[in-house]
Amino acid sequence: MQELTAEVVVAGAGPTGLMLANELALAGVDVLVLERMHERTGLSKALNLQPRTAEVLDLRGLLPRARDRSFATVADGHFAVIPVPYTGWDTRHPYQLGIPQAEVEAALEERLAEQGVKVRRGHELTNFVQDADGVTVTAGDLRIRAAYLVGCDGGRSGVRKALNMSFEGIEGQGHGVAADVLFKSTPPNAPTQWRSMTNMVTSQSPGKFIGVIPLAEPNLYRISFGDRLNRPANLRADVTDEEVHQAVTERFGAEVEIAEIRWASRFSDDSRLAETYKVGRVLLAGDAAHTHFPAGGQGLNLGVQDAMNLGWKLAAELNNRAAAGLLDTYESERRTVAKQVLDNIAAQNALIPTTPNQLALRALFRDLTTLPEVQHHLSGMVSGLNIRYATEETHSATGTRLPDFPLPSGNQASTLFHKGNWVLLTKTPTPNPHTEVLVAEVPELPWPDLEKILVRPDGYIANTTGETTAWLT
Numbered sequence: 001m002q003e004l005t006a007e008v009v010v011a012g013a014g015p016t017g018l019m020l021a022n023e024l025a026l027a028g029v030d031v032l033v034l035e036r037m038h039e040r041t042g043l044s045k046a047l048n049l050q051p052r053t054a055e056v057l058d059l060r061g062l063l064p065r066a067r068d069r070s071f072a073t074v075a076d077g078h079f080a081v082i083p084v085p086y087t088g089w090d091t092r093h094p095y096q097l098g099i100p101q102a103e104v105e106a107a108l109e110e111r112l113a114e115q116g117v118k119v120r121r122g123h124e125l126t127n128f129v130q131d132a133d134g135v136t137v138t139a140g141d142l143r144i145r146a147a148y149l150v151g152c153d154g155g156r157s158g159v160r161k162a163l164n165m166s167f168e169g170i171e172g173q174g175h176g177v178a179a180d181v182l183f184k185s186t187p188p189n190a191p192t193q194w195r196s197m198t199n200m201v202t203s204q205s206p207g208k209f210i211g212v213i214p215l216a217e218p219n220l221y222r223i224s225f226g227d228r229l230n231r232p233a234n235l236r237a238d239v240t241d242e243e244v245h246q247a248v249t250e251r252f253g254a255e256v257e258i259a260e261i262r263w264a265s266r267f268s269d270d271s272r273l274a275e276t277y278k279v280g281r282v283l284l285a286g287d288a289a290h291t292h293f294p295a296g297g298q299g300l301n302l303g304v305q306d307a308m309n310l311g312w313k314l315a316a317e318l319n320n321r322a323a324a325g326l327l328d329t330y331e332s333e334r335r336t337v338a339k340q341v342l343d344n345i346a347a348q349n350a351l352i353p354t355t356p357n358q359l360a361l362r363a364l365f366r367d368l369t370t371l372p373e374v375q376h377h378l379s380g381m382v383s384g385l386n387i388r389y390a391t392e393e394t395h396s397a398t399g400t401r402l403p404d405f406p407l408p409s410g411n412q413a414s415t416l417f418h419k420g421n422w423v424l425l426t427k428t429p430t431p432n433p434h435t436e437v438l439v440a441e442v443p444e445l446p447w448p449d450l451e452k453i454l455v456r457p458d459g460y461i462a463n464t465t466g467e468t469t470a471w472l473t
C-alpha cells in the first residue's frame with residue numbers, strides 16, 4: 001500500500017471533478033484526483049455548454065480551448081423542446097456551444113496537467129474514514145490522508161452512499177435512450193448542422209419524444225428518444241438495435257438506412273437531490289449531489305458551476321482565510337440552484353403531453369414563449385444566467401453575475417479573474433481591502449448608480465461596499 005497525503009482528494013474525473021481540481025490547483029491547493037476508469041471512453045452524454053458555463057470558463061481563460069473543440073454554435077436553448085432564444089441577457093455568449101462532454105473533459109484535463117496535476121486513473125475510491133482533522137481515503141493500492149474529500153463520482157456516487165445520505169426526489173415513470181447513429185446518407189428533412197433547437201426535436205404519439213442533433217461528422221446524429229409513461233423493467237439493460245431502428249423509422253421513415261450505431265445508453269426521468277452537500281470533511285458536487293432527466297441540457301453545466309462555487313471557498317478554508325461559515329455557503333447557494341433546476345425539469349416533463357388537455361396546454365405555452373419576457377425568463381433558467389445568490393444587500397446587482405464588459409485597456413473585465421482572485425471594480429481610487437483582491441479602476445460599471453462592486457472569484461457580486469470581512473479573514 002502506497003501512503004500519500006494531499007489537501008483535497010477529488011473522487012471522479014468527470015467534468016465536475018476536473019473543474020474543481022483546476023480551481024483548487026489554481027489556488028495553490030495540493031489536490032489529488034482519483035478516477036476509476038483507466039482511460040476516458042471518448043463517449044459523451046452531454047453535448048453543450050450553456051451561456052453561464054461559457055462565461056465561467058471565460059473567467060479562467062478556458063473558453064477558447066473549449067471553442068476549439070466544439071462543433072456547433074446554437075442560437076437558442078430550449079424548454080420542454082420549445083426553442084427559447086437568450087433574449088435580453090447582457091452576455092457576450094448568448095448561445096449554446098455544441099461540444100461533446102468528452103471534449104470538455106479533455107480540455108479540463110489538459111489544463112489540469114499544465115498546472116502539474118495528473119489524474120490518477122485506474123484508481124477507484126473504495127473506502128474512506130473521516131475524523132475531526134481529515135479523511136483517510138483508500139483507492140486500489142493508494143491510501144491518502146487529506147483534509148477534505150469531494151465526491152464528484154457521478155449519479156451513483158459511492159461517496160454519497162457511504163455517507164448514508166438521503167437522495168430523494170421525484171420517481172419518474174418514463175425513460176429515454178440516447179444513441180449516436182451514423183446514417184448511410186443524410187435522412188430526409190434532417191438538419192446537417194446544429195444551429196438552432198427549432199425542428200431539432202419532435203414529439204410523436206402521446207408521451208413520446210424524439211430529438212435529432214447533427215454531430216461533427218457528416219451523417220452522424222445524436223438521436224434521443226423515449227416515453228414519458230413507460231420504462232423497461234431494467235433501466236440498465238442494453239439498448240437493442242431494434243429499439244433504435246424503430247425510433248429512426250418513426251422519425252424519418254422506413255427507407256432510411258443506418259450504417260452504424262456507435263453508442264446507445266438509457267436514462268431515467270427520476271430527479272433526486274442530496275439531503276446535504278457536506279458532512280464533516282466530505283463534500284459532494286455535480287451528479288453525485290443531483291441527478292435529473294437531461295431536459296434543456298443542464299446537468300454538466302450545473303456540475304461545472306458547482307465546482308466553480310466550491311473551489312475558491314475550499315481553498316480559502318485550507319489557507320485559513322475563510323470567514324466563519326464561508327464553506328457552508330457552498331451548500332446553501334448550490335443546493336438552492338440545483339433545486340430550481342430540478343423544478344424546471346419537472347415543469348418541462350409536464351409539458352411533454354400525454355393527454356389531449358396537456359396537448360392544448362403545451363400549445364398555449366408555446367404561444368406564450370413568443371413573448372420576449374417569457375423567453376427571457378425561461379432562457380435565464382436553462383442558461384444559468386438568472387442565478388442570484390442570497391445576500392444581505394438589497395441592490396439588484398448583489399448576488400448576480402458580473403456581466404462582462406470592456407476595460408479601458410481593451411481587455412475584457414473577465415480577464416481580471418484568470419488567476420481565481422477577487423476583484424474590486426471601482427470608479428475612484430480605493431485602498432486594497434485584502435491581499436486576495438485585485439483592485440481595478442474603471443470609468444463605468446454595468447450599474448451606473450454604483451461607485452464600486454466587489455466580485456467573488458466565481459464572478460458573482462459580493463457587495464457594493466468593497467468590504468471583504470463577511471467572506472475573508
Ligand SMILES: Cc1cc2nc3c(=O)[nH]c(=O)nc-3n(C[C@H](O)[C@H](O)[C@H](O)COP(=O)(O)OP(=O)(O)OC[C@H]3O[C@@H](n4cnc5c(N)ncnc54)[C@H](O)[C@@H]3O)c2cc1C
Pocket residue numbers: 011012013014015016017034035036037045046047048101123124125126152153154155157158177178266267285286287288294296297298299300301302303
Ligand atoms: C443521455 C444524457 C444526455 C445528457 N445531455 C446533457 C446535455 O446535453 N447537457 C448537460 O449539461 N448535461 C447533460 N447530461 C448530464 C451530464 O452528462 C451529467 O450531468 C455530467 O456527466 C455530470 O458530470 P459529473 O462530473 O458530475 O459526473 P460524471 O460525468 O458521472 O463523472 C463521474 C466520474 O467519476 C468516476 N467515478 C465514479 N465512481 C468512482 C470512484 N469510486 N472512484 C473514482 N472515480 C469514480 C466515473 O468513472 C466518472 O468518470 C446528460 C446526461 C445523459 C444521461
